[in-house]
Amino acid sequence: MSRVAAIEAEGLVKVYRSRKTEVRALDGVDLEVREGTVLGLLGPNGAGKTTTVRILATLLRADEGTARVAGLDVRKESQAVRKMIGLSGQYAAVDENLTGRENLWMFARLYQLPGAEARRRADELLGQFGLEDAGDRVAKTYSGGMRRRLDLAAALVGRPRLLFLDEPTTGLDPRSRLGMWDVIRRQVREGNTLLLTTQYLEEADELADEIAVVDHGRIIARGTADELKTQVGGERIEVVVHDRERLSEAAGMLATDGSGSLDERTKRLTIEAHGGAQQLVEVVRVLGDARIGIDDIAFRRPTLDDVFLSLTGRAAEELTEENGE
Amino acid sequence: MPAPVADGLVIAWRTLKRVPRIPELAVFAILQSIMFVVLFAFVFGGAIPLPGGGSYREYLMPGIYVQTLAFASITTAIGFADDMTKGIIDRFRSLPMARSGVLSGRTLADVVYTLGILVVLMLSGLVVGWRVHSSVGDFLLAVLLMLFFTYAMAWVGVYLGLVAPTVETVQQLGFLIIFPLTFLSNAFVPTETLPSVLQPIAEWNPISVLTQATRELFGNPSPSLTDSFPSEHPFLLSVLWTIAILAVFAPLGVRRYRAIDR
Numbered sequence: 001m002s003r004v005a006a007i008e009a010e011g012l013v014k015v016y017r018s019r020k021t022e023v024r025a026l027d028g029v030d031l032e033v034r035e036g037t038v039l040g041l042l043g044p045n046g047a048g049k050t051t052t053v054r055i056l057a058t059l060l061r062a063d064e065g066t067a068r069v070a071g072l073d074v075r076k077e078s079q080a081v082r083k084m085i086g087l088s089g090q091y092a093a094v095d096e097n098l099t100g101r102e103n104l105w106m107f108a109r110l111y112q113l114p115g116a117e118a119r120r121r122a123d124e125l126l127g128q129f130g131l132e133d134a135g136d137r138v139a140k141t142y143s144g145g146m147r148r149r150l151d152l153a154a155a156l157v158g159r160p161r162l163l164f165l166d167e168p169t170t171g172l173d174p175r176s177r178l179g180m181w182d183v184i185r186r187q188v189r190e191g192n193t194l195l196l197t198t199q200y201l202e203e204a205d206e207l208a209d210e211i212a213v214v215d216h217g218r219i220i221a222r223g224t225a226d227e228l229k230t231q232v233g234g235e236r237i238e239v240v241v242h243d244r245e246r247l248s249e250a251a252g253m254l255a256t257d258g259s260g261s262l263d264e265r266t267k268r269l270t271i272e273a274h275g276g277a278q279q280l281v282e283v284v285r286v287l288g289d290a291r292i293g294i295d296d297i298a299f300r301r302p303t304l305d306d307v308f309l310s311l312t313g314r315a316a317e318e319l320t321e322e323n324g325e
Numbered sequence: 326m327p328a329p330v331a332d333g334l335v336i337a338w339r340t341l342k343r344v345p346r347i348p349e350l351a352v353f354a355i356l357q358s359i360m361f362v363v364l365f366a367f368v369f370g371g372a373i374p375l376p377g378g379g380s381y382r383e384y385l386m387p388g389i390y391v392q393t394l395a396f397a398s399i400t401t402a403i404g405f406a407d408d409m410t411k412g413i414i415d416r417f418r419s420l421p422m423a424r425s426g427v428l429s430g431r432t433l434a435d436v437v438y439t440l441g442i443l444v445v446l447m448l449s450g451l452v453v454g455w456r457v458h459s460s461v462g463d464f465l466l467a468v469l470l471m472l473f474f475t476y477a478m479a480w481v482g483v484y485l486g487l488v489a490p491t492v493e494t495v496q497q498l499g500f501l502i503i504f505p506l507t508f509l510s511n512a513f514v515p516t517e518t519l520p521s522v523l524q525p526i527a528e529w530n531p532i533s534v535l536t537q538a539t540r541e542l543f544g545n546p547s548p549s550l551t552d553s554f555p556s557e558h559p560f561l562l563s564v565l566w567t568i569a570i571l572a573v574f575a576p577l578g579v580r581r582y583r584a585i586d587r
Contacts, residue, residue, distance in 0.1 A: 057419050091412045093412035158421070
């Protein structure tokens, strides 16, 4: 893996001012993404993810701090930066009154590709993204997943080495999300550098080499998915027992180290799962032997909330007033 | 082709491509104007005497044309505001394209679009009895003058589209500005019939001078009892007004567009 930094940011500050309020969207963000790797920016709505991406993609000017993309200053050499990057946002920014093909042709022309080459590139991308059948339909008629794929295809028109994906799967159904992941993985295999924002720990885990957790405009933790998960504690097993009186008894049997947590109201017991499916069988067996009735039992992966809970001691909260998200 | 021109043409292509895809926009623009023709030619027209005589319908049509051009700027504004909220402007701004292309392409496309609407309206004008009594040269000069004005008004539209936070605001704001402008003019009634306080406003109004200039170029009745400066020099004033609007709103629009990143 190369050691060259594809993205470097230092002390980024962005304050959104309106007449009454002042929101510090970014409060000193430092970032480094090595070439050919994927950084996942993980955080709740309003944490500053989109603002960070917009600054790095030359769309927004930081109030303080510096950022270099592919070695170029995003502020002073913005036009050169734009030649190196592709941007795909959470709202599909395509012209909904043009067909998929027309959209891609237009963006290719604006990437300064000559006409014939622009046409070729549009065809190629439609094929790559499984849109060839819909290529001559107006984008308005596309499903959410198709629009998002077209938006990502548009970001790739200029063969960028650096890709910014702002919540690429937010609002997509599970199947479209998996499809999107495949497309993103292909970009990674081709050696591109990716900065991806997401609200889903699972998604960052699937796609990113390194994860930076953002909260209130700051990066509060960074590391590989494994490092973060160790901190958070991996998967959990949740059991809902039938009789409330026997909840603590069950906890005593299953979480002998006292690591389990109880919720009396919902009769729910949560324990850390280190043994995978085998442990699930074990739990069922132990409770069955003790004749403790089970209403529900499930594996649960740690969520963004668990990460925040373990990092900050509170759940992820949404800041609704931020303009940037 | 230099990048700003090529990129501008791509944006113009994209803007015009939308017209047949959202036919209701053009259809409503035309219907609205035709409604005014019907209203004034058939309902109010009989009650509006032209000083010095002449056909009211021939008097009316240039007013309708100019009113339509002014309203076209709202279409520009709505289109631009829509692009802003849908994120496509962000997409353009993330591309290594000439930044000027987004604005020049949009305004150019809107002139072409408005020319199309103007042709339809002139044909409707012929149906209700409007005629051109001058030379081909004068006719073309009138059309050119109107398109120049349209171009300047498109920049007003771009600016409105950039400053207004939503498409709905643009719509309201546009009507609030354009409606009084067209009614405080000679587009429908001779300014002599207005209260004396409003007369100077109506006479200097860019809509009035342009309407009068085109009436004279078409050879349509253009009565004016006063010998005020605007009614004596409508052509000159139309050109000056258009240049003034352009000189104010083009730099404003460009500056505002550049400041989106703040």
